[in-house]
Amino acid sequence: MSLGPQVRARLRRRFVGGLLGQLDRMRALDIQLAEGAQLAEGAQLAEGAREELRTIGHRLAGTGSSFGLPRLSTLGRALEHAPDEQMRPALAALMDAIGDVLRSEDKDPPPPSSPTSPSSP
Amino acid sequence: MLVKRIALVEDNDDNRALIAALLEDRYRLLEYADGPSALAGLVDEPPDLILLDISLPGMDGTEVLAKLRRHDALRQVPAVALTAHAMRGDRERFLEQGFNEYVSKPIVDEEILLSAIHRLLGAEGNADDGGTDGGTEG
Numbered sequence: 001m002s003l004g005p006q007v008r009a010r011l012r013r014r015f016v017g018g019l020l021g022q023l024d025r026m027r028a029l030d031i032q033l034a035e036g037a038q039l040a041e042g043a044q045l046a047e048g049a050r051e052e053l054r055t056i057g058h059r060l061a062g063t064g065s066s067f068g069l070p071r072l073s074t075l076g077r078a079l080e081h082a083p084d085e086q087m088r089p090a091l092a093a094l095m096d097a098i099g100d101v102l103r104s105e106d107k108d109p110p111p112p113s114s115p116t117s118p119s120s121p
Numbered sequence: 122m123l124v125k126r127i128a129l130v131e132d133n134d135d136n137r138a139l140i141a142a143l144l145e146d147r148y149r150l151l152e153y154a155d156g157p158s159a160l161a162g163l164v165d166e167p168p169d170l171i172l173l174d175i176s177l178p179g180m181d182g183t184e185v186l187a188k189l190r191r192h193d194a195l196r197q198v199p200a201v202a203l204t205a206h207a208m209r210g211d212r213e214r215f216l217e218q219g220f221n222e223y224v225s226k227p228i229v230d231e232e233i234l235l236s237a238i239h240r241l242l243g244a245e246g247n248a249d250d251g252g253t254d255g256g257t258e259g
Binding site for chain 2: 002003007011014015018058059061062063064066067073077
């Protein structure tokens with residue numbers, strides 16, 4: 001009992017489909033981190049951003065490899081465990097990797113499948 | 122044969138979809154996205170096995186399990202911890218906290234999860250082998 005290629009492809013499309021929204025959120029949090037370093041009242045803002053980013057990293061660490069994207073798991077884990085001062089570089093690496101995935105899927109999307117498609121062996 | 126019920130408590134939609142795709146043909150799945158809803162639902166409808174994410178928002182998986190274990194109907198239900206923490210000593214820690222098995226995420230080799238489920242449900246809970254393609258699509 002294992003997942004066949006059609007089911008696996010459907011789950012991957014679903015996962016990748018959610019990455020764009022996560023990328024937008026990461027960009028917003030990155031801005032909060034940058035502002036937090038400059039504003040007197042920014043420390044609390046930055047702490048909230050770091051906490052949310054660690055949660056995002058944790059979630060990607062626990063999902064990427066399941067959908068054939070191990071780099072997202074690796075970089076997600078790096079973000080989750082990054083020291084505060086290393087968080088923005090870790091975030092930049094993860095956002096770059098997500099951008100690569102989105103560009104790749106856009107350029108070369110997996111073949112569509114439907115309930116009426118013949119089953120693969 | 123009565124279809125076994127497996128409760129899946131996992132806040133991540135993608136992981137829930139993945140595990141559901143693996144199991145839904147063979148088991149009846151009871152899906153919950155957080156601890157409080159699982160507590161409310163499972164007391165009324167005890168499953169045969171619980172797959173419980175550790176990093177749940179608000180109430181984490183170990184706390185959910187402790188609360189579930191207070192109910193007579195749920196005290197003996199085997200529970201599998203699902204976690205992306207994957208630290209050395211995790212397995213022992215989760216077993217000490219009342220879990221019966223531990224599976225790390227991301228789920229890359231589905232057989233590890235399936236083996237844990239089969240082992241905990243016993244021979245009668247085993248699903249026969251076969252792909253889940255085609256018929257489960259859509």
